[in-house]
């Protein structure tokens with residue numbers, strides 16, 4: 001055999017071994033060889049589960065999808081290249097046989113609004129915003145504008161409002177409206193929206209599920225009714241996650257409950273400490289008995305698990321004072337993301353909520369002196385010490 005031929009054939013394409021590796025290998029194959037043409041024919045006809053081309057299915061992705069569907073108690077899942085891709089794909093599948101109108105929580109991730117208005121709007125999607133924490137307002141909006149889908153986050157950003165998913169699901173189910181829940185902040189440790197009646201759950205696995213700040217990804221968890229459409233569209237549109245990202249995400253999820261428990265504990269301790277701090281005006285954390293959604297929180301979130309996000313207002317601070325405070329932080333990482341093992345901080349006023357019109361910020365209750373911390377798994381005393389020295393300066 002000549003070197004040119006060896007370069008593309010030698011050592012490769014061995015038959016799978018009988019021993020099973022303890023972790024799922026990264027299958028970097030774009031396509032698969034079948035035993036014979038008859039087998040390939042059965043795979044293409046969906047009469048047999050198997051692999052032909054990675055846009056359709058890949059064993060590494062399959063393993064992650066099975067894992068996340070199990071965590072959320074869904075029928076099946078699809079791993080996507082990002083959380084935004086997962087949201088777009090979920091919306092497309094949900095609206096296939098429904099009116100192209102979305103009722104969306106006003107308090108939602110900024111890019112989600114841009115997806116609805118700037119990307120899907122020109123293709124005929126109409127979006128109406130609603131206060132998703134006001135169930136009566138949601139019901140009135142549904143009966144007025146008859147949407148095809150309701151899109152909400154379990155825990156919102158950055159003011160950490162908690163949606164009454166069970167009540168919203170009841171409203172959706174009597175009207176054939178698809179309930180799509182972005183469960184990124186809550187994670188399946190705190191809430192499993194499918195169990196409360198959601199049709200589709202979406203995650204940015206870039207955040208808590210991955211947990212290490214090294215992998216962009218998204219997941220859609222689906223009920224049985226929408227799953228076939230999600231897979232059928234995916235085989236054509238190809239929103240899929242790469243196998244390396246699927247591997248890293250799966251590896252991250254192994255320790256996700258451990259990390260999340262620790263993050264919740266650290267966040268609760270930090271919130272309690274901040275409430276007593278003389279330089280802090282208001283603290284937003286769902287363990288607060290005076291939280292506007294306290295009754296919903298008691299029903300939806302497990303005792304003691306209120307998430308790893310803490311937002312607070314610095315007394316009398318404007319933009320310059322907030323810049324100074326954040327620039328003095330030495331341990332907490334100033335970067336756009338959340339859910340990582342290390343503590344991260346973001347200034348919503350100039351970042352996530354930069355493009356939100358002032359009157360909408362006012363309606364949400366978002367002020368210029370608010371910072372948002374994603375609490376990590378460090379020793380909480382070290383996080384407090386860093387915030388203390390930065391506030392003191």
Ligand SMILES: *Cc1c(COP(=O)(O)O)cnc(C)c1O
Nearest residue numbers: 082083084109182184204206217
């Ligand atoms: C980050 C995030 C997204 C988008 O996910 P990407 O992985 O960045 O595409 C969607 N929803 C929420 C709540 C997020 O925090």
